[in-house]
Amino acid sequence: MDIFFVADDFTGGVDVLLQAARYGQPATMFLSEQAFLAADRSELRACTGVATTFRSSAPTEVEDGLFRILEHAARTEPRVVQYKICSTADSSPTRGSVRPPFEQFLQRGAGRVALLVGQPGLRRYTAFAHHFANDRGTVYRLDRQPTMANHPSTPMHEADLRLHFAEQIGQDVGSITLEDMRQDETLSAAWDRETNAGRRLVVLDVVRTEDLATHGLVLTHDHPAYVIGSGGATLAVAAGLGWQEGSMHHAQAEASAGPVLVVAGSCSELTAAQIDHVADLVEWTTLTWDPEQPAAAVAAEASRLLDRGQHVLVHSSGATSAADVHRADLVDRVPRGLADIVRSALGRFARLVIAGGDTSGDVLTRLSATNLTTLAVLDRDTCLCLVHGISEDRGLEVVLKGGQIGSVDFFVRAARGEVDDADGDE
Known part of the structure; x- marks a missing residue:
């Protein structure tokens, strides 16, 4: 090795x-x-x-x-x-x-x-x-x-x-x-x-x-x-x-073969701007989930929209401030709820994007994923991977996005497999 x-x-x-x-x-x-x-x-x-x-x-x-x-x-x-x-x-x-x-x-x-x-x-x-x-x-x-x-x-x-x-x-x-x-x-x-x-x-x-x-x-x-x-x-x-x-080095990801599900637990300003960017796009629907409430209703709505072919972005409104980040109950509740939303929608989306460094790890762990292998270079800061262990097939396409990574249209590009040349952060 x-x-x-x-x-x-x-x-x-x-x-x-x-x-x-x-x-x-x-x-x-x-x-x-x-x-x-x-x-x-x-x-x-x-x-x-x-x-x-x-x-x-x-x-x-x-x-x-x-x-x-x-x-x-x-x-x-x-x-x-x-x-x-x-x-x-x-x-x-x-x-x-x-x-x-x-x-x-x-x-x-x-x-x-x-x-x-x-x-x-x-x-x-x-x-x-x-x-x-x-x-x-x-x-x-x-x-x-x-x-x-x-x-x-x-x-x-x-x-x-x-x-x-x-x-x-x-x-x-x-x-x-x-x-x-x-x-x-x-x-x-x-x-x-x-x-x-x-x-x-x-x-x-x-x-x-x-x-x-x-x-x-x-x-x-x-x-x-x-x-x-x-x-x-x-x-x-x-x-x-x-x-x-x-x-x-020059291989790029192709467009998603079907709807994309984005779950965002990051509280960074850049991620917030990326969420705002897709809010008014016809092919996207943005859902707000309050971690103080059960995730079941949002999960059901996300599944319904994905079945209609919509890209869906779910973000956790309760973890958007510095004060909230220190709340022990939210540190556990946010990834647990987002994982429940992903689990309930399995089979309805072709590509998963998780926004937030800590969130990515917590969500995939709760989904019992075992390992990632590289599928293609997505852009200068991220790659498209296959995550194994969640489903029985060859793996699920996933993009893990740090809170400060990417241009404002990152989620759109992740769905389309387009190059993002913006300077970003891990």
């Missing part, structure tokens, strides 16, 4: 699948620890991973499951082990912390752990360890980027990734800077500098796509290489492994 990854949320894991697809590499992602541990070796691919909900979990809730996953994966002798986090680095000491993977990588013999979250394709950049992220066409320092500075669960108050992650792991974090990368000699000396200083977690600067390959060639000298990072980290190690972009 070339790359084994643990994704801290479901849509983040799909980003890894997308990068593998662009290189024409077979990839699969198991949707639970149990599904991965039970998988036959023939089900594993060059790029294999496990999706989790670790991004929304406390460190103590992550440790045991992560240990079992990594222990099982070690038997396949992967060349690279990646803990996949978002390119916006949103995390905290109590939620989505990188401490568990960092410590377990060290326990598995890692001499160093690279932290690479820059992803130029998504307009996410790291310069002198400070991180920058796009928001609707403007690149901001991370602690001033409107979405991340006001994130409902992990607001970003520090753009210096050394300080941000040092708070999580309880020790100094190093940095390989743009100046260090000027030539091979200075890059090698920089790694020696960080190693000799005892800094085992090292932030890597990334401003250009070419920077990813530079880092990847160095990182893959380790066997295995241990990396914490975004889809940019996947691209880096892919280059280091010698992967070549394959024919799937």
